[in-house]
Amino acid sequence: MAEEDPNIITSGKSRRITVGGLPFSIEIYRLETDPHWILEVVDCDGTSHVWDDHFASDEDAKDAAVQEIEREGAAAFMRGDNVIRFPTR
Template identity: 45%
Template sequence: MQSGPHPELIESPLSRHIIQDGVPLTINIVRIATEPGWSLEVINARGTSVVWSDAFASDREADAALRKVLAEEGVQAFLDN
Protein backbone atom coordinates (compact mmCIF):
# COMPACT_ATOMS: atom_id res chain seq x y z
CA MET A 1 0.00 0.00 0.00
CA GLN A 2 1.39 3.39 -0.94
CA SER A 3 0.57 6.53 0.88
CA GLY A 4 0.05 9.76 -0.99
CA PRO A 5 1.80 13.02 -0.33
CA HIS A 6 1.32 14.54 3.08
CA PRO A 7 -1.35 17.22 3.16
CA GLU A 8 -0.27 20.81 3.61
CA LEU A 9 -0.82 21.96 7.20
CA ILE A 10 -1.56 25.53 8.13
CA GLU A 11 -0.35 26.45 11.60
CA SER A 12 -2.26 29.09 13.52
CA PRO A 13 -0.34 32.01 15.00
CA LEU A 14 -2.11 30.96 18.23
CA SER A 15 0.09 27.85 18.40
CA ARG A 16 2.67 28.36 21.11
CA HIS A 17 4.68 27.06 24.04
CA ILE A 18 3.43 28.07 27.48
CA ILE A 19 4.37 27.46 31.08
CA GLN A 20 1.30 27.17 33.31
CA ASP A 21 1.86 26.70 37.04
CA GLY A 22 5.45 25.67 36.29
CA VAL A 23 4.38 23.04 33.74
CA PRO A 24 5.53 23.47 30.12
CA LEU A 25 2.92 22.77 27.44
CA THR A 26 3.08 22.90 23.65
CA ILE A 27 -0.13 24.12 22.02
CA ASN A 28 -0.66 23.12 18.38
CA ILE A 29 -3.58 24.63 16.49
CA VAL A 30 -3.52 23.51 12.85
CA ARG A 31 -5.73 22.71 9.90
CA ILE A 32 -5.29 20.90 6.62
CA ALA A 33 -5.09 23.48 3.83
CA THR A 34 -8.03 21.98 1.96
CA GLU A 35 -10.27 21.58 5.04
CA PRO A 36 -12.10 24.27 7.03
CA GLY A 37 -11.82 22.81 10.56
CA TRP A 38 -9.04 23.55 13.05
CA SER A 39 -7.48 20.87 15.26
CA LEU A 40 -6.27 21.45 18.82
CA GLU A 41 -3.47 19.43 20.42
CA VAL A 42 -1.72 19.96 23.76
CA ILE A 43 1.57 18.16 24.45
CA ASN A 44 3.04 17.99 27.94
CA ALA A 45 6.72 17.78 28.92
CA ARG A 46 6.65 13.96 28.77
CA GLY A 47 5.41 14.03 25.19
CA THR A 48 1.87 12.96 26.05
CA SER A 49 -0.54 14.39 23.49
CA VAL A 50 -4.15 15.38 24.13
CA VAL A 51 -6.13 16.01 20.94
CA TRP A 52 -9.70 17.30 20.86
CA SER A 53 -11.91 14.94 18.85
CA ASP A 54 -14.01 17.70 17.27
CA ALA A 55 -12.75 20.27 14.80
CA PHE A 56 -13.22 23.97 15.50
CA ALA A 57 -14.64 26.52 13.07
CA SER A 58 -11.74 28.89 13.75
CA ASP A 59 -8.36 28.91 15.43
CA ARG A 60 -9.77 31.39 17.96
CA GLU A 61 -12.47 28.87 18.93
CA ALA A 62 -9.79 26.23 19.44
CA ASP A 63 -7.80 28.62 21.62
CA ALA A 64 -10.94 29.47 23.62
CA ALA A 65 -11.54 25.75 24.26
CA LEU A 66 -7.99 25.41 25.58
CA ARG A 67 -8.38 28.46 27.83
CA LYS A 68 -11.66 27.07 29.18
CA VAL A 69 -10.04 23.77 30.18
CA LEU A 70 -7.12 25.58 31.82
CA ALA A 71 -9.53 27.83 33.75
CA GLU A 72 -11.86 25.01 34.84
CA GLU A 73 -9.48 22.07 35.35
CA GLY A 74 -6.04 23.65 35.45
CA VAL A 75 -2.87 22.24 34.01
CA GLN A 76 -3.62 18.92 35.73
CA ALA A 77 -5.91 18.12 32.80
CA PHE A 78 -2.78 17.61 30.70
CA LEU A 79 -0.52 15.78 33.16
CA ASP A 80 0.24 12.06 33.08
CA ASN A 81 -1.45 10.18 35.92
Protein backbone atom coordinates in the same frame (compact mmCIF):
# COMPACT_ATOMS: atom_id res chain seq x y z
CA MET B 1 -0.11 10.24 -11.40
CA ALA B 2 -0.32 9.77 -7.60
CA GLU B 3 -2.19 12.34 -5.56
CA GLU B 4 -0.13 14.39 -3.16
CA ASP B 5 -1.07 14.63 0.49
CA PRO B 6 -2.58 18.02 1.40
CA ASN B 7 -0.35 20.51 3.17
CA ILE B 8 -0.78 21.14 6.89
CA ILE B 9 -1.43 24.75 7.84
CA THR B 10 -0.26 25.75 11.32
CA SER B 11 -2.10 28.61 12.98
CA GLY B 12 -0.32 31.69 14.28
CA LYS B 13 -2.47 31.17 17.40
CA SER B 14 -0.35 28.14 18.35
CA ARG B 15 1.73 28.97 21.40
CA ARG B 16 3.54 27.80 24.49
CA ILE B 17 2.09 28.61 27.89
CA THR B 18 3.07 27.82 31.47
CA VAL B 19 0.42 26.82 34.01
CA GLY B 20 1.28 25.92 37.57
CA GLY B 21 4.95 26.03 36.65
CA LEU B 22 4.47 23.40 33.92
CA PRO B 23 4.96 24.16 30.21
CA PHE B 24 2.32 23.29 27.62
CA SER B 25 2.39 23.59 23.87
CA ILE B 26 -0.90 24.52 22.21
CA GLU B 27 -0.82 23.31 18.61
CA ILE B 28 -3.58 24.43 16.23
CA TYR B 29 -3.54 23.21 12.65
CA ARG B 30 -5.67 22.08 9.71
CA LEU B 31 -5.30 20.47 6.33
CA GLU B 32 -5.29 22.98 3.51
CA THR B 33 -8.35 21.18 2.08
CA ASP B 34 -10.36 21.36 5.34
CA PRO B 35 -11.72 24.60 6.84
CA HIS B 36 -11.91 23.17 10.39
CA TRP B 37 -9.08 23.52 12.90
CA ILE B 38 -7.63 20.70 15.03
CA LEU B 39 -6.50 21.35 18.59
CA GLU B 40 -3.66 19.48 20.25
CA VAL B 41 -2.10 20.21 23.63
CA VAL B 42 1.27 18.66 24.42
CA ASP B 43 2.20 18.48 28.10
CA CYS B 44 5.67 18.72 29.63
CA ASP B 45 6.10 14.92 29.35
CA GLY B 46 5.50 15.12 25.60
CA THR B 47 2.07 13.49 25.85
CA SER B 48 -0.32 14.67 23.14
CA HIS B 49 -3.95 15.46 23.95
CA VAL B 50 -6.04 15.93 20.79
CA TRP B 51 -9.60 17.24 20.98
CA ASP B 52 -12.29 15.13 19.31
CA ASP B 53 -14.15 18.26 18.24
CA HIS B 54 -12.83 20.44 15.47
CA PHE B 55 -13.17 24.22 15.50
CA ALA B 56 -14.54 26.74 13.02
CA SER B 57 -11.69 29.16 13.77
CA ASP B 58 -8.20 28.96 15.18
CA GLU B 59 -9.21 31.56 17.78
CA ASP B 60 -11.98 29.24 19.03
CA ALA B 61 -9.45 26.41 19.31
CA LYS B 62 -6.97 28.55 21.25
CA ASP B 63 -9.69 29.76 23.62
CA ALA B 64 -10.86 26.17 24.24
CA ALA B 65 -7.33 25.05 25.11
CA VAL B 66 -6.61 27.92 27.48
CA GLN B 67 -10.01 27.58 29.20
CA GLU B 68 -9.57 23.83 29.66
CA ILE B 69 -6.06 24.14 31.05
CA GLU B 70 -7.09 26.94 33.42
CA ARG B 71 -10.30 25.16 34.50
CA GLU B 72 -8.84 21.67 34.97
CA GLY B 73 -5.37 22.75 36.02
CA ALA B 74 -2.09 21.45 34.74
CA ALA B 75 -2.31 18.23 36.77
CA ALA B 76 -5.47 17.12 34.91
CA PHE B 77 -3.41 16.69 31.76
CA MET B 78 -0.77 14.74 33.62
CA ARG B 79 -3.05 12.05 35.10
CA GLY B 80 -2.43 8.58 33.78
CA ASP B 81 -6.15 7.78 33.49
CA ASN B 82 -6.74 9.88 30.37
CA VAL B 83 -3.98 8.32 28.27
CA ILE B 84 -4.43 5.20 26.18
CA ARG B 85 -1.41 2.98 26.63
CA PHE B 86 -0.30 0.97 23.63
CA PRO B 87 1.31 -2.40 24.23
CA THR B 88 5.08 -2.52 23.90
CA ARG B 89 6.88 -5.30 22.12
